[in-house]
Amino acid sequence: MRIFDVECECGAEYRCAESESLSGEPGSFACTTCGRVVETWETASKRVYRCVLTPDRAYVRIPPPPAP
Ligand SMILES: [Zn+2]
Structure with a gap:
């Protein structure tokens, strides 16, 4: 079994x-x-593809929590 990632444009x-x-x-x-x-x-x-990242989620930035 070989596992690798592919990215679409x-x-x-x-x-x-x-x-x-x-x-x-x-x-x-x-x-x-x-x-x-x-x-x-x-x-x-035999190849199986699974989506791991959709474009609408690709560049979402989550702000870090404020320092205590
Ligand atoms: Zn695409």
């Missing part, structure tokens, strides 16, 4: 888990937010 981030033991097929993954194709692969491996 729109700011969305996805974590991909690629299995070498399960058989899949070549394909592509499109961003669920903007529809861009983020990745394509030619290998017959």
